[in-house]
Amino acid sequence: MDAITLTRPDDWHLHLRDDEALSAVVGHTAAQMGRAIIMPNLKPPVTTTAQALAYRQRILAALPEGSAFEPLMTLYLTDTTPPEEIERAAESGVVKAVKLYPAGATTNSASGVTDIAHCDDTIAMLAKVGMPLLVHGEVTNHEIDIFDREAVFIEQVMKPLLARHPNLKVVFEHITTQQAAEFVAAAPDNVAATITAHHLLFNRNKMLAGGIRPHYYCLPILKREQHRQALLKAATSGSPKFFLGTDSAPHAQGDKESSCGCAGAYTAPAAIELYAAAFEEMQALDKLEAFSSLNGPRFYGLPANADKVTLERRSWSLPAYYPYTAGQHIIPLMAGESLAWKLKA
Ligand SMILES: NC(=O)N[C@@H](CC(=O)O)C(=O)O
Ligand SMILES: [Zn+2]
Ligand SMILES: [Zn+2]
Numbered sequence: 001m002d003a004i005t006l007t008r009p010d011d012w013h014l015h016l017r018d019d020e021a022l023s024a025v026v027g028h029t030a031a032q033m034g035r036a037i038i039m040p041n042l043k044p045p046v047t048t049t050a051q052a053l054a055y056r057q058r059i060l061a062a063l064p065e066g067s068a069f070e071p072l073m074t075l076y077l078t079d080t081t082p083p084e085e086i087e088r089a090a091e092s093g094v095v096k097a098v099k100l101y102p103a104g105a106t107t108n109s110a111s112g113v114t115d116i117a118h119c120d121d122t123i124a125m126l127a128k129v130g131m132p133l134l135v136h137g138e139v140t141n142h143e144i145d146i147f148d149r150e151a152v153f154i155e156q157v158m159k160p161l162l163a164r165h166p167n168l169k170v171v172f173e174h175i176t177t178q179q180a181a182e183f184v185a186a187a188p189d190n191v192a193a194t195i196t197a198h199h200l201l202f203n204r205n206k207m208l209a210g211g212i213r214p215h216y217y218c219l220p221i222l223k224r225e226q227h228r229q230a231l232l233k234a235a236t237s238g239s240p241k242f243f244l245g246t247d248s249a250p251h252a253q254g255d256k257e258s259s260c261g262c263a264g265a266y267t268a269p270a271a272i273e274l275y276a277a278a279f280e281e282m283q284a285l286d287k288l289e290a291f292s293s294l295n296g297p298r299f300y301g302l303p304a305n306a307d308k309v310t311l312e313r314r315s316w317s318l319p320a321y322y323p324y325t326a327g328q329h330i331i332p333l334m335a336g337e338s339l340a341w342k343l344k345a
Contacts, residue, residue, distance in 0.1 A: 002313045004285055004341075008305035009272055009292035011036035013134070013173050013194045013245030015264070016059060016071075018042050020325045023062045025250050028268040028322075030069035032343060034305035037134070037245070038071045040099055041108035045076035049088040052095050072096040072300075074134065078111055079118040083125035090129040096300060097132040097171070102157075104140040105149075106219045107249065107263055116157060123165055132169040132300065137180065138220050147204075150220050151179040158183070162191065171299070174199065174247045176220040178230035184241055185234060192299045194245025195235050197274035198265045198333055201281075203228045214256045215331050218249065219263040235291055236284035243296035246271045252328040253321065265333045270318055274333070276311055276341040310344040 014029060014036040016022050029036055038059065040046035046055050052073040059071045074097045075081070075089055081098075089095035100119075101112030113119055126133050138149035139156055162170065172184055172193040184193040198218065203225045207216035216222060234242050248271065249264025256262055267274055272292065279288045297304045317338045321329035 001285065003344075004276070004288070004311045005308050006289040006311070007293035008034040008307050008309050009244055010034050010296050010305065011246050011248070011268075011271065012171070012243055012296045012300075013037055013039065013196075013247050014268070015039045015041070015247070015249040017250060018055070018058065021250060022058065024322070024324050024330070025248075025268060026059060026062045026069075027064045027067075029248070029271070030063055030067045031345075032268075032272050032309070033069065034307070035070040035072050035302075037097060038073055040074045040076035041101065041106075043108055045078075045108065045111050046074070047076050047078055047081065047111075048085060049075065049092050049095055052089070053092065056094055074099045076101065076111065077113055077119060077122070077133075079114055081119065081122050083121050086122055086125040086129060086131065090131055095131075097134050098126060099134045099136070101136050102138065102140045102153075105136050105138045107251075109136070116161060120164070123161070123168060127165045127168040130169065130301075132171050134171045134173050136219075137172050137175070146221055147223060150175070150177050154179055154183050162187070169299070174220060174245060175231065175234075176223050177227045181230045181234040185237070185239060187241075189241070192241045192243065192295075193234075194247070195231055195242055196245065196247045196265070197267055197271060197278060198222070199228065199231055200235060200278035201228075201274060214258075214261045215333060215335070216265060217256070217261060217263055218247065218265040232278065232282050236279060236282045236287045238287055238290065240290070240295045240298060242291060243299065244271075244275060244292045245296075250324065250330045252324050253331050254328065256331065266322075266330050267333045269322065269332055270334070270339060272309070272311065272343055273339045273341045277339055280340070311341045312344050313340060314342045315340060316342050
């Protein structure tokens with residue numbers, strides 16, 4: 001097979017940042033994706049519908065001329081988000097989901113939720129209006145080993161949350177473990193998951209063996225091979241519960257290559273090509289369209305994109321870097337390495 005035609009994909013988990021950084025990165029996603037769920041972890045975070053509307057305008061203003069890319073906005077849940085904010089969000093038609101960051105779990109999560117019990121009425125309102133709760137699923141108890149934080153989260157937070165709110169739509173974001181893949185596969189239809197390309201392609205050896213590679217450091221952290229295999233199996237299973245979410249998370253080179261480097265992998269410029277590589281590894285390219293373009297809209301209650309894209313089998317190399325904010329570069333995942341598939345322009 002030398003070409004594959006797909007319904008245009010969407011990215012159900014994306015970081016676009018703001019200002020100069022936003023302008024530097026948004027075109028990479030807009031060249032591939034019809035829509036993306038935009039993460040709200042700005043500094044300060046996007047906690048109100050009014051802020052989400054204003055952020056959406058800044059994204060639209062930063063898009064390349066003529067782009068039809070549609071940003072789908074989210075709110076950042078805090079201990080004090082009132083249920084009325086969820087009603088406003090639902091009425092806006094522009095905010096599509098609310099994001100739960102356990103306080104301290106990841107980049108810009110300091111204002112996140114300290115105890116989910118504080119949010120019970122607000123989460124009940126989400127269930128009532130049918131708006132998904134997107135979850136960064138890692139515990140923040142620093143006594144728990146970093147490689148175990150997702151599996152422990154399922155037991156300590158996810159299961160009690162769903163027991164309390166059985167109809168709540170939940171997206172377990174960027175799953176990285178066999179436990180999460182199996183949990184979502186067995187859960188009722190109101191529970192789904194996004195999977196990144198990097199967690200499908202790499203295990204922790206890529207980051208840690210033969211030298212430390214900071215551009216592969218992201219949260220949740222890359223796990224051992226057994227978990228990668230479970231994610232590949234889930235993504236290519238044909239189950240509508242699993243869909244594309246790159247978690248493309250740009251950070252300046254200097255902030256990654258540091259004695260205390262930031263978490264986040266930059267995959268937006270080659271997003272669909274990276275997923276194609278993972279699906280090809282499983283000889284499951286025939287399952288790529290459902291994962292990339294159909295399952296996500298179905299879960300969010302939106303139509304699939306009307307246009308198509310074509311991937312061609314053509315070897316190309318990712319550049320060593322992309323320009324970022326003044327004087328800074330971003331190093332993409334697989335910088336300088338080659339990929340077998342290329343999206344036709
Ligand atoms: N994934 C990451 O490693 N980083 C994300 C935050 C997140 O999605 O947890 C970021 O905003 O940089
Ligand atoms: Zn996250
Ligand atoms: Zn993210």
